[in-house]
Amino acid sequence: MQRTAEQIEQDLLRPLFHSSGKYWVAVAIAASLLLAGVAAFGYQLYTGIGVWGINSPVFWAFDITNFVFWIGISHAGTLISAILRLTNATWRRPVTRCAEAITVFSVLIGAIIPLCHIGRPWLGFWMIPYPNERHIWPNFRSPLAWDFFAISTYLTGSTTFLYLPTIPDFAAVRDAATGFRKKVYRILALGWQGTPRQWQRLEIAMHIMAVVIVPVAVSVHTIVSWDFAMTPVPMWHSSIFGPYFVAGAIFSGIAALILAMALLRKLLHLEEYLRPIHFQNLGKLLLTMSLLWFYFTFAERLTAWYGNSPPEMAVFWESIRKQFAPLFWTMVVCNFIIPVPILAIKRLRTITGTAIASATVVVGMWLERFLIVVPALEHKFLPYSWGTYRPTWVEDTLMASSFGMMALLYLLFSKFVPMISIWEMKVGLQPHGGSPVIATADRQHHGLVLEGPLPTDVAE
Amino acid sequence: MKAVYGLYADPEAAQRAVDSLRAASSELNFKAQQIIIVSGEPHEGYEFTDSHVTSSPYRWAVLGAAVGGTTGYLLTTLSQKSYPIHTGGMSLTPTWTNGIIIYEMIMLGAILTTLVVLLIGAGLPNFKGVITDPEVWKGKILVGVVDPPESSQAELERRLQLAGASQVKQSAGTL
Numbered sequence: 001m002q003r004t005a006e007q008i009e010q011d012l013l014r015p016l017f018h019s020s021g022k023y024w025v026a027v028a029i030a031a032s033l034l035l036a037g038v039a040a041f042g043y044q045l046y047t048g049i050g051v052w053g054i055n056s057p058v059f060w061a062f063d064i065t066n067f068v069f070w071i072g073i074s075h076a077g078t079l080i081s082a083i084l085r086l087t088n089a090t091w092r093r094p095v096t097r098c099a100e101a102i103t104v105f106s107v108l109i110g111a112i113i114p115l116c117h118i119g120r121p122w123l124g125f126w127m128i129p130y131p132n133e134r135h136i137w138p139n140f141r142s143p144l145a146w147d148f149f150a151i152s153t154y155l156t157g158s159t160t161f162l163y164l165p166t167i168p169d170f171a172a173v174r175d176a177a178t179g180f181r182k183k184v185y186r187i188l189a190l191g192w193q194g195t196p197r198q199w200q201r202l203e204i205a206m207h208i209m210a211v212v213i214v215p216v217a218v219s220v221h222t223i224v225s226w227d228f229a230m231t232p233v234p235m236w237h238s239s240i241f242g243p244y245f246v247a248g249a250i251f252s253g254i255a256a257l258i259l260a261m262a263l264l265r266k267l268l269h270l271e272e273y274l275r276p277i278h279f280q281n282l283g284k285l286l287l288t289m290s291l292l293w294f295y296f297t298f299a300e301r302l303t304a305w306y307g308n309s310p311p312e313m314a315v316f317w318e319s320i321r322k323q324f325a326p327l328f329w330t331m332v333v334c335n336f337i338i339p340v341p342i343l344a345i346k347r348l349r350t351i352t353g354t355a356i357a358s359a360t361v362v363v364g365m366w367l368e369r370f371l372i373v374v375p376a377l378e379h380k381f382l383p384y385s386w387g388t389y390r391p392t393w394v395e396d397t398l399m400a401s402s403f404g405m406m407a408l409l410y411l412l413f414s415k416f417v418p419m420i421s422i423w424e425m426k427v428g429l430q431p432h433g434g435s436p437v438i439a440t441a442d443r444q445h446h447g448l449v450l451e452g453p454l455p456t457d458v459a460e
Numbered sequence: 461m462k463a464v465y466g467l468y469a470d471p472e473a474a475q476r477a478v479d480s481l482r483a484a485s486s487e488l489n490f491k492a493q494q495i496i497i498v499s500g501e502p503h504e505g506y507e508f509t510d511s512h513v514t515s516s517p518y519r520w521a522v523l524g525a526a527v528g529g530t531t532g533y534l535l536t537t538l539s540q541k542s543y544p545i546h547t548g549g550m551s552l553t554p555t556w557t558n559g560i561i562i563y564e565m566i567m568l569g570a571i572l573t574t575l576v577v578l579l580i581g582a583g584l585p586n587f588k589g590v591i592t593d594p595e596v597w598k599g600k601i602l603v604g605v606v607d608p609p610e611s612s613q614a615e616l617e618r619r620l621q622l623a624g625a626s627q628v629k630q631s632a633g634t635l
Contacts, residue, residue, distance in 0.1 A: 005599030191586035
């Protein structure tokens with residue numbers, strides 16, 4: 001039977017009021033990882049940044065890898081959601097909020113990492129580019145200053161993009177809740193009623209936001225790539241880095257989104273909403289990005305190999321044949337060899353299949369970020385400055401805890417906010433699915449009609 | 461603020477109720493602006509949902525972008541001119557790198573303006589005099605009159621019922 005508006009509301013509000021044991025186990029695991037990271041960070045603060053493995057010439061390692069990785073993951077949400085909104089892809093409805101939440105939390109984690117790296121986080125405000133009495137004036141020529149502006153804009157935009165369509169759902173929770181919870185949601189809903197004027201304003205605002213957020217998202221990861229590309233380090237000083245990073249970011253972002261959806265589906269019992277068709281469609285996107293990633297990786301390395309410049313070739317062979325070869329080939333296996341067949345063969349592109357492919361991609365993309373940073377810094381232009389880097393347990397723990405923090409924030413968010421937009425799902429129940437051009441048969445094909453027989457005209 | 465309203469199962473019935481209330485407004489001594497419509501999702505293709513946006517949020521977003529870009533330009537150039545570092549003969553206010561900051565500020569301006577325009581246009585935040593009903597979130601459409609004259613309440617209820625309301629209620633208008 002097709003679900004009614006009332007059933008949709010009940011199903012999607014249920015996780016806010018009742019949680020399974022599995023959910024709390026997941027919260028406990030994520031919280032433990034985060035606490036381990038807090039302890040390691042406390043030890044680092046007490047002892048000094050020397051407890052990290054970084055030293056001349058490798059001053060950036062796990063931290064910048066994690067920074068780039070999390071900023072990349074952030075491309076899952078807002079960018080994908082905005083593109084799907086702009087193209088009026090109706091199957092997006094159960095997916096968008098899951099995606100947008102990933103963006104906000106991963107940008108937040110990405111922004112925290114430089115604070116850990118500076119060693120004295122209480123002086124973190126020195127990174128804010130404003131003229132001050134210390135005569136440390138902002139250098140707008142520095143890619144790090146660009147990062148500050150880009151990430152601030154992206155965080156503001158992503159948070160707004162997540163919050164705006166959540167306001168009506170906050171109002172739904174407000175009217176369903178009692179006591180203290182009602183008071184909290186009353187504030188979050190800002191007094192939303194649902195008048196035609198409000199709906200119209202919201203839809204226009206979301207359209208503008210979708211238009212604006214796409215170039216912002218692209219600019220953010222391009223600017224992150226310029227942290228490297230503007231530096232005269234072998235294999236970094238390359239014009240391909242902008243699009244290479246953006247493609248990699250979208251690739252890892254989609255993988256993270258699929259993993260998050262698979263997790264939520266089980267933990268919050270959203271099987272009726274996050275259906276195989278959504279994983280199939282996202283799986284196709286992931287396949288496309290896997291092929292694109294391979295193309296960029298090949299093009300980048302082909303250019304270096306063909307140029308045969310000794311400093312670049314030193315890094316090239318270190319990655320492919322020497323010290324970093326195990327990591328490099330693991331990356332290729334994780335990003336291409338495993339996901340492509342799984343995602344290309346329809347029979348394998350199941351929920352489990354796409355989740356496995358996504359898990360390998362997340363690992364592979366972390367390795368990719370690491371392999372961009374460390375081999376190049378270990379082998380700069382002048383061989384006298386070559387060195388080695390080994391991460392310490394503190395860096396390992398902080399890296400693991402960033403994953404714990406992401407999982408914890410995401411799980412707690414799902415306890416306070418409906419992870420699937422209730423009102424957008426209800427729009428899907430309307431005769432034309434909220435879109436004048438989408439016929440019922442198409443809606444069923446796109447997984448929009450949740451269950452039930454085809455309409456008579458189509459069945460005939 | 462109080463209201464008399466009916467709950468309708470489908471937008472066609474809601475449209476009938478709106479038409480009926482509009483036709484009766486002068487007779488029952490209330491203004492068309494006092495008619496309230498509330499739904500749990502947007503409905504397209506009905507007269508009662510037609511354009512309520514008089515100013516263009518798109519234009520405001522462009523204006524916000526222009527303000528953001530100007531702010532970015534002033535922030536970069538004024539800072540660089542106030543503290544002239546040695547650039548080895550290169551431009552003190554480089555267009556290429558300043559352009560990146562200006563670009564981000566343009567986008568930030570558009571985002572913030574869109575947010576503010578939405579809040580103002582949608583009348584948010586508004587914690588007083590909100591007419592709502594839990595049934596709205598179950599798919600019903602609320603159509604009613606805010607602060608109707610005491611004398612016409614009975615007739616209003618009758619008209620709302622005639623239009624096909626599943627329930628006719630009164631609200632004190634508090635959350």
